[in-house]
Amino acid sequence: MEQLKLGKLTLTWLDGGVTHLDGGAMFGVVPKPLWSRKYPCNDNNQIELRTDPILVQTAGLNLLIESGIGYNKLTEKQKRNFGVTQESRLEASLAELGLKPEDIDYVLLTHLHFDHACGLTKWEGDKLVPAFPNAKHIVSQVEWDEMRQPNIRSQNTYWKINWEAVLGLVVPFQGEMKVTEGITMVHTGGHSAGHAVILYESEGEKGIHFGDLMPTHAHQNPLWVMAYDDYPMDSIFFKQEWVPKVMKEEWWLTFYHDKDYRALKWNKTGEIVAAVKREKS
Numbered sequence: 001m002e003q004l005k006l007g008k009l010t011l012t013w014l015d016g017g018v019t020h021l022d023g024g025a026m027f028g029v030v031p032k033p034l035w036s037r038k039y040p041c042n043d044n045n046q047i048e049l050r051t052d053p054i055l056v057q058t059a060g061l062n063l064l065i066e067s068g069i070g071y072n073k074l075t076e077k078q079k080r081n082f083g084v085t086q087e088s089r090l091e092a093s094l095a096e097l098g099l100k101p102e103d104i105d106y107v108l109l110t111h112l113h114f115d116h117a118c119g120l121t122k123w124e125g126d127k128l129v130p131a132f133p134n135a136k137h138i139v140s141q142v143e144w145d146e147m148r149q150p151n152i153r154s155q156n157t158y159w160k161i162n163w164e165a166v167l168g169l170v171v172p173f174q175g176e177m178k179v180t181e182g183i184t185m186v187h188t189g190g191h192s193a194g195h196a197v198i199l200y201e202s203e204g205e206k207g208i209h210f211g212d213l214m215p216t217h218a219h220q221n222p223l224w225v226m227a228y229d230d231y232p233m234d235s236i237f238f239k240q241e242w243v244p245k246v247m248k249e250e251w252w253l254t255f256y257h258d259k260d261y262r263a264l265k266w267n268k269t270g271e272i273v274a275a276v277k278r279e280k281s
Helices: 023-027 032-038 076-081 090-096 114-120 141-148 164-169 232-248
Strands: 003-006 009-013 018-022 046-050 054-058 061-065 106-108 121-124 127-130 136-140 170-173 176-180 183-187 196-202 205-209 252-254 261-266 272-277
Touching (some): 018 023, 114 121, 121 164, 136 141, 136 164, 141 170
Parallel strands (some): 106 136
Antiparallel strands (some): 009 054, 018 046, 176 183, 183 196, 196 205
């Protein structure tokens, strides 16, 4: 498992599963000859997208960013449509670190689409129960409200099987929330109305988890946003504001979906100056 030390924060990438989605949808209006040079696709025009949660450890706390696609949560039809080639091995990943799901103190969710939220619940017999029963589940109030009352577009990705069992564990926030020392969540909108990003800061080092505003390193350009974004101009505006700052100050960027990079730093001209690459088996 790949790790990154960011000040007093230790980030470890776990195994949350693998999907393959349409490259055109993932890059929106960007022509295929452009995006495919940066992030290649298979013969079905699909690109590989990890769903690997990030374990953040600091001051005796275990925080999980996102939750993976879960195990036995998708039908065979859904697995085929979403190009799932591997389901989550999250518990096994935690066990390799000497941890159990009960040891997770917080689950931080940029948003609650199925590929980020399926890992929140698991089957015990014929009943769904919380996968992380002792964790506070942090998500924006806007996202939490839409999860429970989706509109005609979002109902295809906000599923009851991912939220009913965790009702008592969710801690919604509005605007901005300092989760613990060095970790802050900020509501952005864009990909979904309630989407949020996560900011890291420790011992002078800074980082950001853009979530699905920047699902892969190939989405660096503020105009390269997904067709899946409900509010693409909000995604663009946020990236216009933050990407130049992140590049100028050489912050770490962390990824949940990227098949090649777990984290990287860009300089002000957009060149990679440091990186944690995914170890491929």
